[in-house]
Amino acid sequence: MKPVYITSTGWHLPGPAITNDQVESVLGAVNGQPSGLRTQIQKANGIQTRHYGIDANQRTTVSNTQMAVHAGQECMDRAFRPIHQVGMLAVASTQGDHPVPGLASFVQAGLGMAEVEILTAQSICSSSMMALKGAWLSLRCNEHEAALVIATEMPSRLLKRQRYEAATESTFAKKTVDFNTEFLRWMLSDGAGALLLETSPRPKGLSFRIDWMKGWSHAHALPTCMSVGSSGKADEERTWQDYDTYADAEREGALLLRQEVRLLDHIVRLGVDGYVRLVQEGLNVPSEVDHFLCHYSSHHFRPKILDMLDAAGVGIPEEKWWTNLYSRGNTGAASLFIMLDEFVRTQNPQVGERIMCFVPESGRFNTTYMHLTVVGNDGR
């Protein structure tokens, strides 16, 4: 099997950086009423600035496809390989611009990549890792010499005020506080990240060798935690397409993005479970990891569980955690790629350093991990 390297990165963050106080003027105050939960949720997630692909009138300024294309172009602008020598395009997102066909087709057209193999991965945060693993294995198996992997996310269109105003028969409209429906409104924002994979390292500068990728999903054991498509009402089994009209589904709140907040603890704990499992399987040697890039920041983990990891000899010292979540926002699937891009450009990684990446997805509890080694142009 061939070694595979991340040889270039790029991102696209639309529009200006939006501060906490500006967020509601972009997404809009529902029925003209400021939210009573916004400040509390923002304080808890610690995010300071983020970006949106909609303007203050909630009009789309850039599509999800266009963000992916911009990130892909930036990544290829920094690469030594011309785009016509890239044989595969893998694209991940929670929701493309069209329900069908898959987003990769549109991004391929936008980038003008002729006759490439395409892969669309659709889930939530971990869809990026699904697309990346598909591309990584294709290169490992010598199917292609290079693959462009792009993760892009545009939740602003789901979170704008008009969505909530139209849901007149939803749990959101019926309650004074509907934490589960409002939680993600103040968490997520837009952006795209791109990685170029090749079977040889960059001729100049640094590359990341992908050493392994692993994932475990716990959907067999746990209920849905984050979703769009059902109303969130007790005993309602219909999903959005089962209503007579899409208008009915929207009115009932079946098109709103929801998080069952009480279940959220489990994704953090299951993330720890996979981390320890990797230790037991001999893949994860925490003492040899130099940087820990996690889609959640360390403050989301309970101190007791972090202390326990320390006691068990597999802790991660605070100085090894690195994230740009607080300045770039939580961009879901795109977040790890956006993190890797800024990390390589600003953190001065050294040849031989090892990086552990972790992307949990609360949707139905998927945990994904990747291990990278920083290499020079000789691949070592």
Place this chain on the structure above:
Amino acid sequence: MDGDIAIDGVPVQKAAEAIGANDVPELGAHAQDALRRLLRVWIGFERDLVTVPLLRRLDLGTYTLADHRRLLVNLRQQVVEGSRWIARAASSMDRDHSELRSMILRHAVDEHRDYTMLEQDFVNAGGELETILNRGKNVGSEAFHAFMMQRASQPNPVDMLGAMWIIEGLGERMATGWAMRMEELCEREGITRFMTYHGANDDDHMQRFYAMLDEVCTGSEVVERIEMTAKVVARLYRLQLEEMDDE
């Protein structure tokens, strides 16, 4: 809502401040291995508890006072019988394990007070004292108790640490996660004192537990036995919670 969002049961701001605040013990390699295994058994146990019907109702907000009485009436037998297997485990420890024996005995004293508190909670929740006093074990409690007595009767049953890990862990979860939610949904106070009583001195408990683990984990065989007992206890505890007989 108290102004903070709890992730993993702890308000995040508080969690951020507490990182690295506690003393972390230096454990031997076998004890570290045991702790990693126990951590995974615990996380799996908590994951699988989510789908236990009675507990799922806590998440969904449909948990009622009748559910609470049903929970207490089904827990009592295990708590009562707990004193028996704890005492048995203590008497199975020889002189080389006297430290462990003392710890277990101290624990037995606490347990003894537990079930009278539980009975009072049941009465406060609108139940008749007679009902809870005359209650036998459910299917899960029967299996749970039989296994605990069998393990406690072995010479030097150090694997009881695995059982303690699960039972104490759940006690802490009851105190920090369930109790407040139960009182909130049942709109009644004084029905979870048995659960909250367990929450005290948690950090001391952990430090003592680490010390014991370090002492008994002398090889991989012991570690595997501790893990196995933790796994069985987790499974049987869940069975007990799934097999909730009617009040």
